[in-house]
Amino acid sequence: MAARSIPKLAVWKFASCDGCQLSLLDCEDELLAVAGAVEIAHFLEASSAVVEGPYDVSLVEGSVTTPQDAERIQEVRRVSRHLVAIGACATAGGVQALRNFTAVDELASVVYAHPEYLSTLESSTPISAHVPVDFELRGCPVDRRQLLEVLSAFLRQRKPDIRTHSVCIECKRRGNVCVMVAHGTGCLGPVTQAGCGAICPSFERGCYGCFGPMETPNTASLSAALHRGGMDDGTVMRLFRTFNATAPAFEAASRAEEKGAERR
């Protein structure tokens, strides 16, 4: 009987902070087991050895912000059997997608003396805007337990068990007192996808939406509640427009706040 070949794993970085791929190295208890189950064929944060593709699973971190990267992601797709986008940058453009709401030349001239030296695109876009993606794992950063779950699922060719309900469910499960009801703290938990374990409310802080919108979120209702709690338009707008600013449901909510401010 022929030995079953060991699946090849690759990790790729686009515009990002490296935090999501670091989540894999932060699996201190499981890392050596992972390294035993797959061939880590391309992971520059962890190894200088590079094995040629094709790869069975590619984890892609970061968003596309330069013309070179727009080409590179096509190549990554070509050499990857399964492509999993990890983190807010790869799934929604990340915090650098705030550029999409303004003119990029102006931004460049604020930071750099010679913007003409730069090569950059007008917008920061998720991986799915460029190539078909087999799965999107949310989070800024991703949760390492969820990352292991997705990795195991793809290696065993089953569907990842990643829930798309809201952070509220996680708060209930942890027995947290609702920060919004009890303390009037503004919280995006009711419209944000679970996965982090409701960390912020557990620390008496409102959720700030790093996992992006849940499935079918009611952002209008939450915005109204945030206003009733005393938040002004600008604050509500910024809350939706930070780490997942161009995720469609959050973008619509922040644009609605902008219009609301103009009307009032």
Added chain:
Amino acid sequence: MHVVITDGEVTDVRLRIYEPPRFFEALLRGRAFTEPPDITARICGICPVAYQMSSCQAIEQACGAVLDEPLRALRRLLYCGEWIESHVLHIYFLHAPDFLGASSALELARDHRDLVEKALRLKKAGNDIMEIVGGRAIHPINVRLGGFYRTPTKRELRPLAERLRWARDAALETVQLVAGFDFPDLEIDHELVALHHPDEYAITEGRVVSDRGLDIEVAEFLEHIVEEHVAHSTSLHGHIIERGRYLVGPLARYTLNYDQLPLVAREAATQAGLGRECRNPFRSIVVRAVETVAACDEAVRIIEEYSEPDRPAVPVLPRAGVGHGASEAPRGILYHRYSIDDEGTILEADIIPPTAQNQDAIEADLRKLVTANLELDDHDLQHLCEQSIRNYDPCISCSTHFLDFTVERR
């Protein structure tokens, strides 16, 4: 990286950083003064606490807020967690494999599983601090202007102390291990710059000092340091006005603040053969290990002395003004400056990360190294250069695992 050799002489060395620009300083304009700790953390997933601490400090200064002592200690504890996590990552995952002839820690694990398991457990001790004090290991959520959202109870911290005592021993073993590596000779002559605090090994705050007489308040930073944008890199190059290149990071901290290291770290340094100063960048791995000992020791001390603060944060109210903050990120000084209006809207933001400050020094070292090793073929020369870049643990450590190396021999 591009090297030009003309008639047997090195005429140009350029390290091109290809991180796509993300425009953080521009995107912060118009945001609320409470937001930079969360937003700027996203500049680096490996050292988010540094960004949180420098930004908080700058804005608190602009608003005239002063932290209660227990809150200050708690911030230092969180920062120790980041130092441990980041240093151990660099020592074992990025740097040690170079000396041991392996491509990665994972390859190392095949022959030395115990060693790598211990390294992972040591790294985890740092992450445990980040999770218990900060809420999570990457991009902690519990940091806010004035302090924290919720401070840990003594009961929550207690199990940490035990793990950190183990970690201190593991860090001491790490010092011994890395001290035995074979180090190429290289003596640098860059000006060394670090924060300095009279009572502690400076991490969260201090004056900016150098080995050539610089001694200034953080607020005077931009009067002495300028950043230049060069065509070949998206990372700006910093230098000291009228003096030129300088170096921040472990070598600078160790050399300038040796006396403030805890005793256990100083003893470990002596046993490892380090003097009071260290100017060989290849030995920076030993200094990082010594600093890991210091961070574990500090963390244990802070937890032992911890009493639960009366309030999780002091109030920080907006007022028009400018504030400066600097702290010692694992890779060196991280400077932030904010200008805000009386409602707390950010008008301007300046951020100078350590790698930008070290860029000129790294290029100068590479030039020296290439000059001294011209007889090597391109492949060996590339390996030596990669190793040399990793000495500085630049934020591009991972990209230098696949250095695009070109030599032009004219």
